[in-house]
Amino acid sequence: MAWSTREMAELAGVSLRAVRHYHDIGLIEEPERRSNGYKQYGVSHLVRLLRIKRLTALGFSLSQIADMDDAPDSGPDPRDLRALDAELAATIERLQHARAEVGALLRGRAASDQLNELPADADELTRQSLAERLVPYVLGLRSRHPGLSDLASDAPRGRQHTAGTLGKAISDLYNPAQVDVMKRLAGLLSGVDAPR
Incomplete structure (x- = not known):
C-alpha cells in the first residue's frame, strides 16, 4: 500500500503542515519517491504518524517523542508517564477550580x-x-x-x-x-x- 503525503495526512487526521514538520525535525523518515518525484508512504509511516498523534494528544512534546524507542511494542518511559500524569492531574485541578468559579459567577x-x-x-x-x-x-x-x-x-x-x-x-x-x-x-x- 502506498499513499501520497495528502492521503497519509487525511488517513491519520493531521494536517499536511504537521507531516512536513515531522519530516523537518526527524520524527518521520523521508519515504521513497515515485518516478514522478512524489513521496510514497507505506504502512510503517502511517503507524509512526498515528503514534506521534496519539502521544502528542496525551501531552508529550515532540522532543520527548523523538527520544522514545520506536519499537512497535514499546511505549513511553514509566517516569515520563508519571510526570505527565502529575501534570494532567494539576491541570484538571486548575480547570475544576476555574469551572467552580465560573459556576459561582453565573x-x-x-x-x-x-x-x-x-x-x-x-x-x-x-x-x-x-x-x-x-x-x-x-x-x-x-x-x-x-x-x-x-x-x-x-x-x-x-x-x-x-x-x-x-x-x-x-x-x-x-x-x-x-x-x-x-x-x-x-x-x-x-x-x-x-x-x-
Missing part, C-alpha cells in the same frame, strides 16, 4: 439579575431566598476586590455621611423589596464576617 449573576427584576410586592420567602443566594456572589466580589468592603475609609466627610449618601441612593434606585433583600444580605454577610 449563579451570582443570575441572583443579581433576579434582584434587579424583583417586584416591589415580592413575598418574604422570595426575599430571604434571594438574599441567601447572593451571599457567595458578594463574598467572591469581596475576595477579588478587598477595597469594596470599606469604601468610606477615604471619604472626606466621613463614614456616616458616606453611609447616608449610599442609603439615599439605594432608596431612590431600588424598590422596597429590593432594599429589604439588601438589608437581609448585609445581615447574612455580617454573620459570615464575624470573628469566630
Whole structure:
C-alpha cells in the first residue's frame, strides 16, 4: 500500500503542515519517491504518524517523542508517564477550580439579575431566598476586590455621611423589596464576617 503525503495526512487526521514538520525535525523518515518525484508512504509511516498523534494528544512534546524507542511494542518511559500524569492531574485541578468559579459567577449573576427584576410586592420567602443566594456572589466580589468592603475609609466627610449618601441612593434606585433583600444580605454577610 502506498499513499501520497495528502492521503497519509487525511488517513491519520493531521494536517499536511504537521507531516512536513515531522519530516523537518526527524520524527518521520523521508519515504521513497515515485518516478514522478512524489513521496510514497507505506504502512510503517502511517503507524509512526498515528503514534506521534496519539502521544502528542496525551501531552508529550515532540522532543520527548523523538527520544522514545520506536519499537512497535514499546511505549513511553514509566517516569515520563508519571510526570505527565502529575501534570494532567494539576491541570484538571486548575480547570475544576476555574469551572467552580465560573459556576459561582453565573449563579451570582443570575441572583443579581433576579434582584434587579424583583417586584416591589415580592413575598418574604422570595426575599430571604434571594438574599441567601447572593451571599457567595458578594463574598467572591469581596475576595477579588478587598477595597469594596470599606469604601468610606477615604471619604472626606466621613463614614456616616458616606453611609447616608449610599442609603439615599439605594432608596431612590431600588424598590422596597429590593432594599429589604439588601438589608437581609448585609445581615447574612455580617454573620459570615464575624470573628469566630
